[in-house]
Amino acid sequence: MSEPITQISKKLGKTEAIKMSHIQRIVAFEYGFSVEDLKHKSRKAKIVHYRHITMYLCNELTYNSLTQIAYAFNRTIINAINNIEERIKHDAPEFKAQLEALTIKIKATWKLQTQGVPK
Numbered sequence: 001m002s003e004p005i006t007q008i009s010k011k012l013g014k015t016e017a018i019k020m021s022h023i024q025r026i027v028a029f030e031y032g033f034s035v036e037d038l039k040h041k042s043r044k045a046k047i048v049h050y051r052h053i054t055m056y057l058c059n060e061l062t063y064n065s066l067t068q069i070a071y072a073f074n075r076t077i078i079n080a081i082n083n084i085e086e087r088i089k090h091d092a093p094e095f096k097a098q099l100e101a102l103t104i105k106i107k108a109t110w111k112l113q114t115q116g117v118p119k
Contacts, residue, residue, distance in 0.1 A: 018110045020058045020072050026106050027054040039073055051075070053099070056084035061106060 024035045038051050058069045070077040
């Protein structure tokens with residue numbers, strides 16, 4: 001069984017260096033949206049779902065405050081975090097695996113972007 005996303009996040013460690021814009025780009029790319037789609041006020045279920053995932057990952061992977069994250073998305077964040085945490089508890093393991101894969105990809109691409117390719 002896979003570990004909860006919070007355990008993976010703790011293992012990999014939060015870092016101030018990861019920017020919310022990086023997380024937004026990775027999630028948007030992975031799901032075929034633009035960053036503007038994620039920030040837009042659209043209430044389409046699919047976009048809202050991926051916006052919630054992005055906000056949740058911003059909370060898990062950065063030291064940005066909830067206020068800063070909410071401001072970046074022009075949204076309230078508590079509902080987004082609660083929504084994703086409920087899905088983690090009650091949905092199929094595939095959802096947790098999806099979040100874990102995104103977390104690893106975000107951290108790996110950020111490390112490559114900031115530190116370059118190891119020699």
